[in-house]
Amino acid sequence: MHTTKYIGIDIGGTKIHMGVVQNGAIVQEKRFETAATAPQEQILAELAYNLEELIDDEVAGIGIGTPGLVDEQQGIVYNVQNIPSWQQVPLKQYLSSRFRQPVYLANDANAFAVGEKMYGQGQPFAHLIGLVIGTGVGAGLIFNNDLYAGVLSSAGEFGCVPYLDKTVEDYCSGKFFSQQTGRSGAEWYALAQQGNPAALEVLTEYGRHLGNAIKIMLFTVAPQAILLGGSVSKCFAYFRGGLEESLREFPFKHVVERLVIAPSTIENAAVLGAAALCHLKQDLLSPSQSVPSL
Incomplete structure (x- = not known):
């Protein structure tokens, strides 16, 4: 069980749900409407504003599940259909430079699958x-x-x-x-x-x-x-x-x-899965683990 705190964010076309995850449970969370028709900069600013309330010194990473195509290495999101201004968004760079935290991105369905594998029937x-x-x-x-x-x-x-x-x-x-x-x-x-x-x-x-x-x-x-x-x-x-x-x-x-x-029988699988991306990716980068797995 991972005792470290991570933040998981599920970005949707109508709402954004973010939570602090520790030991496989959401211990603090926020939900707010997505300003889907707003300019890219405004949506990013609102995301950061709400994230500030959850970030503290114990948080070790931010994981994000988002619709659209995702370049996981570069942290760029492309072509989000329900958020027209999000055609090429350097989301990782924006949040990592703002909060000095490692940021990991995945497609929202991938985050859901990781959540089910880590914490659910999977x-x-x-x-x-x-x-x-x-x-x-x-x-x-x-x-x-x-x-x-x-x-x-x-x-x-x-x-x-x-x-x-x-x-x-x-x-x-x-x-x-x-x-x-x-x-x-x-x-x-x-x-x-x-x-x-x-x-x-x-x-x-x-x-x-x-x-x-x-x-x-x-x-x-x-x-x-x-x-x-x-x-x-x-x-x-x-x-x-x-x-x-x-x-x-x-x-x-x-x-x-x-x-x-x-x-699914677990609530908030997408947020849990987004947070799980943090320790999943960090495990993959760890030289002590030769065969990475969820």
Whole structure:
């Protein structure tokens, strides 16, 4: 267990959540709205302003999960769709020079996957996917107990894969409900909880599409487990049937039989995972550890 304090930051298009993490728990936190349409400099200034309240002499690093493409070595974030001014942001340089702390960046889905591997149901698995299904679709990949990010943290972007007339994201995120039914996933979820037949069928149909997306993941990376995060994962009990219906069509039966699919059971996995990036990266840089792992 790591007793050192780290700060984990989860940057989203609507809110930013940051917390001081010690011994796998958030001991202090802040949440505030993202000024998504503001200039880059203003968003950075607001991030630093709020971070100042959490920084003290015991903090040993800052880990950040952010949407967009991420150059982890240089600490640059590119092309954040929900924050238009963030096209090329030297986030690591800005925060490390401001706070004199080591700063580590990862794609937000990667941070979620690390959080699940370190603190959640992912601990027993060497190969797993942290699949975030909310306003979009993102995936973090853990191979051989280590995070695999690929070039600019772009590995695992299954949401961009062409599917039917659009992409996987259009059918496997919250977009499915608004685009295909004209109602939000939250509305259908509330109706499903009341036993509404139409809602139950809509969520079953969503599950079939998600099952088809998972088949793509099984063909390409064959994980032992897929752990679900994001707002849509809360509906798991209602789309599970459709998902399993799709997976019954997968040709490698023994792979499906061994696969664990479950919604996340830990709160704030993205913040915990962002903080875990600090000791993960520091362990990788340590000459005393010849085989780095999460």
